[in-house]
Amino acid sequence: MASIFKSSPRAKKYTILYFDHNGKRRKKTGTADKVVTERIAREIENRVALRREGIIDPKAEAYRDHEARPLAEHLDAYAAHLADKGRTRAHISLTVSRARRVVALFRGAPLAEIEAGNSATKELARAADRLMAWTAKARLSDLTVERVQAALATLREKGRSLATCNHHATAISGFAKWCHDTHRLREHPLRGVERFNAEEDRRHDRRTISLEELHRLIQAAELGRRHNRMTGPMRAICYRLAVATGLRFSEIGSITPGSFDWHAQTVTVTAGYTKNGEAATLPLPRDLAHDLAAYVASLPPGEPIFPFPRRGRGAEMLRVDLAAAGIPYRDAAGLVFDFHSLRCETATLADQAGISPRVVQRMMRHSTLELTGRYTRPRAVDIEAAASLLPSLKPSTPGTETAALTGTDSRPLPGPSSVLPATENATDDLAPKRNRLTGKLLPIEGARTQNPVG
Template identity: 30%
Template structure:
């Protein structure tokens, strides 16, 4: 196969080179074919490669398979993809969010068939959402990109598409997104915050959930001393804790990385939980915080009310926010400040890479940097 520019003779007799690149290839019968493709050489190359690939599939008898799949509505393929995610044990939340994100992109881009999926349309839609929606930042954009990318990868692996339509469309750098930078509280401020939460008179209620000042204090305390996410906290029952072994267990169906996690409990937290459980011993194997509050994403709203009651801004003058996930950053930063080896911090944070731990969760202030730099050896002083 090759790309060429054709020469034509104008009416005045002069030779003129074609504006478009032409593709030259041999069809399934070995006959030489030529076709105008695109003015852009890169695009023309991609188009020609697709044509040649189709010829190869025709030779192998697979072409009809792609044609049949292309005629099926894209929603049907999506349902089978979702069934596949469920069958391999993905968490319920991951499966549901994948469906929502892919469906949102299908509708937004106007895809009717899987052959309609294109990197150009996906890229344009994501850019439009980032521009028009204040809560659609780079990380949200990347999650949508990832969901659609996984769908396309599955389509290719199952012989439904010839090639990955999003190949070459990279994700954006989340570090360049300044709209949702989290902060943490100094240890003393967090202590004061928790004490005042317990003194609050407010009760938060939903259809199947209820938070008293005491239960909110324990929620924030456990979050800040374990780094557990809202969905993981909502899954905790009395039986999740072994106070003798000083551990808490997160089921694989709940854990983000789909593995059972057995985490050690901080001694302070162990004492606090022992007292709380003794008060609730008559409830049997109770959920610590029952109901659908986490699924409804109410944790952040509840926290904002407590912050407001105490005059603590959700977003400070520098633009950083203190949301529910900040408690996870609080936990990880506390470990780093305590000089816990980074490989142990990674394990406790349940991250696959220390890069995630340090880049997204560990928060360092100028004061801590000053203290740290003064910990290195002294090559000057005597004695």
């Protein structure tokens, strides 16, 4: 039988203590009214008895309880799950906000109302408040393929790229799958959500630059002014580190003085910050390791070595130095050079140095060689230069060989008995000849040919 009590003289509400259908002791908070709490306790006892007799399915009841909770609570639990897996705060925030945005859109929210118009703190807070308001009444049963597909269509109609739409689809589908895996939903409701072909709407194709331009970029950064909290020399050594290791912007942002092993001349990025979820230890060139050691020596331990801006991406920082170096951010072909292009430089320079594709794949930490090939982006002039380095196949006696290939060689060809023999009075010019390629007899110069038509 359930019992009710107050845990302490100062407690305002009563506590209900009971045993569930499995005989496990449970505790539930009641109300400040003892009579109402006793009524709740009796209701609990009735449900336990029905479960014990098999009249109520405990799983079905658990599904009903999860459905009664706001979807926002499940999203908070999903965020905690991602944190337990070691995901970064930025990754969790981006994933959950995308999932919330999809829910808000299929509930009728205007995109402009739930998205920040700029990066100002006040505007970000306003958009976050509106996003929470639009998703406050949503429930798990609202997650259907049709509604999510409609929300993705809205994103596309509002000018978002197909890649952005796919990122939102991944976020909400990942959340739904987790709800199914944790028995919050009977089945995965978004299994049929279709993604878009992002190749049809490429808006951010990257390019690489020449080695000379890369030197100019780093030199311009070295001599450049402070941008936000990054000085010119900071940016220069940051670019050098990005090209030497192929590390991504967020991975570099996680590096602290303790990430380096100066004896082995390596840098390690923890699993929580890498894309594949595995710790990465990468070697450093000797000159870069020497300069980094001098730079890091004066920095406080445990703090990131580069004070990257809290909002925005590395492209904004890089544009300052690109302009100073006279290198366009977007070229005539529409290809851009942003911070991630420095990672493309890593693969391209390694490929140009003749490093084995398998080794380049390991350097880039790619799962397949095909993916590494996407990062190897030679310029048109590099392809032309490579073509000029191919071995020449020109014949050693060009005049004779060319005439032979075209069938105009005047020398008689030694052939089988089918070749007509020359008479004693015949000259060399009247001797029958064969085309070296086709083997057919050539017409004798000066002789009349019969028109087969008439």
